[in-house]
Amino acid sequence: MSGGAASMLREFAVSLTYPPTLTLSLLVLAALLWWWRRRRIGAGVAMAAVMWSALWSFPFASDTLRGLLEFRYPVVEDAADLPRADAIVVLGGGSHYAWLERPDVRPEQLRYSRLAAGARAWQAGRAPIVILSGGGEGDTTEARRMAKAIERLGVPRSALVLEERSRNTRDNARYSLPLAGREHPRLLLVTSTLHMPRAALLFEQAGARVMPVPVPEGRAPRSWWRYWLPSQRALWRSGRAFKEIVALTAAHLHL
Template sequence: MSGAILLSSSSTTSRSALALCSSSLNASYIFTARLMWYDKKNIFYWSTRKVLYLLKVIKEILLPPSSLLLVITVAFIMVLKGRKKTGTALAITGIFLFYLLSTELGVTILIGPLEKKYPPLKSLHFQRPYVVVLTGGANDLSHIGIEVEPSGSSTKRLLKGIEIFQSSEDAILLIAGGRGSADSPETPEALVLERLAKALGVPEKRIIIEITSRDTWENAKNLATLLKNARGPVVLVTSAFHMQRAVWCFKKLGIRVIPAPTDYRSSPITLYSLVPSAQALRDSSTAISEYLAYGWYLLTK
């Protein structure tokens, strides 16, 4: 890969993809991006990395379980200092929230409204669609000698995208995502998913990748020019809890999309929904993070 990268993985792929786009598009400004973010010798790389680490620490403090442990700790200190009534009430509240967010009931209460915003896609068949898959993380396994692998969320999104791709005619698969956080692997997430897509039979010439975006807004912004001139429908694939914010970003930039949600986290309420689990706590944290991110976008974009 050279100093400037194409959204596709090779010049041949780029030309094939461009042939399927509007002839009025200028490849030089649609498909070219600077690799400053990935150049370890560049000061921008390190300064941005420090900022992302700081943001990640702040985010983890605000989200469960850290925030709940902080509440319980404060409550314990208050009890020790003689404020037993207030401290006890705060401790009970913290413990109850810790329990609730660790259950499927808590997950469904939090993430259900996000997932219900857009219903599952009924028809997977489209004419000349641009199937846009937003990445959802990758796992760095270099410490055990294994290549970077897509996260479970990324894999589910890609599989849904490929399902739509294979059910449609003359489809193009767009995979968008760079490094979403400070602890993300050095390899851009879109490259990781592209490798899996090709292994699953998607022709390389029908894949376009965007590898510099760090969040949902940049996903939409970096693809805006291409998708505004798309000849076919734009089908957007991401996790159901993330779809509302993703659609909002694309609409904000003037891009009409057809939502194709996947990776559902909510579940029917049963007695088992009251049993706490580590996975439920993670999903609750994901839901709270999504609400905070969407609220931030509404205030700043």
């Protein structure tokens, strides 16, 4: 199989982790089965397809699924409790930082920000440098946008090292390790609680000694009854969890 075909196959497989995409694919299969006069089987496939997306649109189901990954590493609330390391590595996870619009913002105010977690760890003296990992094109790399933002949180430019070549988590690990200044570096790895299991594994496979600094993902407060109301946001959150589970499995298999 050519590289282009393999890439397309991987992209299609990833797209199926989003429940509506898998549902649509199964509905197409159901229609074909109906056309081939396998109507009982086709009806069963169609019913299963609809129920699949319906199930994962419930916040209770979505949060339960995400908990399989999010609870693997506890969130450390006080940066002073973190161990010392050779470097802090912050993985990119967004291009817009709404808190930059605030006239006065401090790291301790931003519980759900990876950059704030990295800033708190540096300010607590846990490591001498902060590696910001995120690729892109020209002057618009994610690492450069992260640098401008984290400087607002009190980390000077002299403490920042930019990794601007990565396109995925495996690249984050491959290109960040040499910037830490030693072989098999001790790294405080900062990313979301959902992404941390895969990121930690890939960095360890690349040769790092990883000390996870997971950052919780914000969620709107809910009344108990809202857990049982389907929503598009819950469906999206379920899709992200399935994507991470599939990618984590692939990382374990070195795929």
